[in-house]
Amino acid sequence: RALVEIDCGDGRGGVDPNGDLFVQIGTALGDRLEGVLTHAGHSYACRDVECIRQVAEQERSTAVSAAERLRSAGLTCETVSVGSTPTMRHAESLAGVTEMRPGVYMFGDLFQAEIQSCTREDIAVTVLASVIGRRIDENRILLDSGALALSKDRSTGVTSRDAGYGLVLDIDGRAAFGECVIDRVSQEHGIAISDVSLPFDELGVGVKVRVAPNHSCLTAAAYDRYYVVDGGREVVDTFDRVNGW
Amino acid sequence: RALVEIDCGDGRGGVDPNGDLFVQIGTALGDRLEGVLTHAGHSYACRDVECIRQVAEQERSTAVSAAERLRSAGLTCETVSVGSTPTMRHAESLAGVTEMRPGVYMFGDLFQAEIQSCTREDIAVTVLASVIGRRIDENRILLDSGALALSKDRSTGVTSRDAGYGLVLDIDGRAAFGECVIDRVSQEHGIAISDVSLPFDELGVGVKVRVAPNHSCLTAAAYDRYYVVDGGREVVDTFDRVNGW
Incomplete structure (x- = not known):
């Protein structure tokens, strides 16, 4: 079982969820397709909570829309996975998301304190x-x-x-x-x-x-x-x- | 057996080799006094070989003078230990030194290549x-x-x-x-x-x-x-x- 990674704006890894390749990969996976995964690493560039909230919504809506795109193509998409500690902390809605993968949130650190993920x-x-x-x-x-x-x-x-x-x-x-x-x-x-x-x-x-x-x-x-x-x-x-x- | 660490200009650790404390520590160690140790970490701030040579001579002369100071006080000083990879590479004289402790020289790296310790x-x-x-x-x-x-x-x-x-x-x-x-x-x-x-x-x-x-x-x-x-x-x-x- 595999997740297709999409890019929700971080520009690190993952494919364009609006491109042809995305659905092609989903189709090629066939029964092995589990869902979509993304990571809003660009939330780390934020310096205030409002910015983080906007990135969190971008992360959520990109992942959920990508899942819908797979489903519209007749594919299954059970898992809609997002994650970054700042967006986990400040997301106002996680509608449509099935999994969150924040990492550093369990400990916090000085940087997370500066961007208000913790004190x-x-x-x-x-x-x-x-x-x-x-x-x-x-x-x-x-x-x-x-x-x-x-x-x-x-x-x-x-x-x-x-x-x-x-x-x-x-x-x-x-x-x-x-x-x-x-x-x-x-x-x-x-x-x-x-x-x-x-x-x-x-x-x-x-x-x-x-x-x-x-x-x-x-x-x-x-x-x-x-x-x-x-x-x-x-x-x-x-x-x-x-x-x- | 113990070495007394002296500061040869790096400003990290070690005592002033010209201060009273230095000889006091040597005296207090008594039979456990093995010698002196220093580390010219400030060689890393050099950007050309001539600068490294000067730091190497500063490292050597400071350590050797400190050893002589202990000996003049009637103490033994068998080990005169210096060390940094750039000074190891470019020292023109190691007279009076008994040990060198370079670390990264065995592998080299991109920074060492930039400061001409290796290619x-x-x-x-x-x-x-x-x-x-x-x-x-x-x-x-x-x-x-x-x-x-x-x-x-x-x-x-x-x-x-x-x-x-x-x-x-x-x-x-x-x-x-x-x-x-x-x-x-x-x-x-x-x-x-x-x-x-x-x-x-x-x-x-x-x-x-x-x-x-x-x-x-x-x-x-x-x-x-x-x-x-x-x-x-x-x-x-x-x-x-x-x-x-």
Whole structure:
């Protein structure tokens, strides 16, 4: 069973739902045709909720119209699948849609907070890091979380609140150090700076902090498991990841 | 046994080799003092060989002077460790140095080629990718290599030959498609464009290509093994990686 991918405006993959090829593929699939699939990745270019709502409606209407086109050609189209986290969050109607495939919504991240898919307080995945150096006169700390631990995703670089390579929180996940961001990374190191004077008495070498990521999908993919906490510091469970291809 | 890290100008980690703290740490280590270590990461900001040579000499002289300072204080300093791939490649003298720790030099990458640590033809690690979509009228292909497969490292973005998220080569590692670069990535997808008309008759869906990375260290870290070829297409060995912390 197969879905035919259509392009609803993102310009990444999928065929033109108004072109001849689309119906030809559906016809060629015959009994294997399950439905249509699209992904409104262009919702990530939005900077306000109204824009996301418009993209969500474009995604929905394109997918539903494409499904109708297959049905009008005498083909079955059981699945009408759409998906992106911003459109999932802000769609006003999902009429005709049978499946949604948002990904990052389950964790959120700094970029999703900037485009109002969640708040910073909602972010449910962080990287546990240790202070490994301090430059008190320069108001910065060195962490053992660099490009490997965080990824080089710089999603927030295009938003009004650029969080560098990640936002440094205290061990309990609180924004206790001001707008404290990872300003520079190398493979294993991250240099964090802040818009307030850092409390160096609380940030000795070896102290653990948490770093909220720009993009949870890419950061989480660097690890083979999640250590689950439930409001405290105790690890209450371990979830394995499925990585690789 | 421990090395004392000193800062030779990179401003990332390490103590000031001319400050009091440096000798205090060496003294406190006592019998555990093995030597000094530094890393001239600022060599990556160079854009020509003369600049790299100057940074290499700064790295060497800072480390050797720091070692002498420990010895003058009656301490032993057996190891004088320096390292960065550009300075390894272009250092004119390593007098007094006992160890060099270059990393990416063993593979090279597009960024190292731009700063003359290697040539593009020297790059010894590539990502095997498949064509999964084509937009012939837009002269672009879609590959199954995106941010996960390549990393979001954009090192070449500051050089004169910006290779996007990677340079697309043919299955034999040849630059057969012009300056064909991954212009845009999402988690699993990469869109490749070129400065020449792409040979779509050779680039059908399913065709395999190779992508040279911006930064081998970060790209290679996404995988748990290397498939080794030796001038041909046959895999002659598999090397496991050590990942994680």
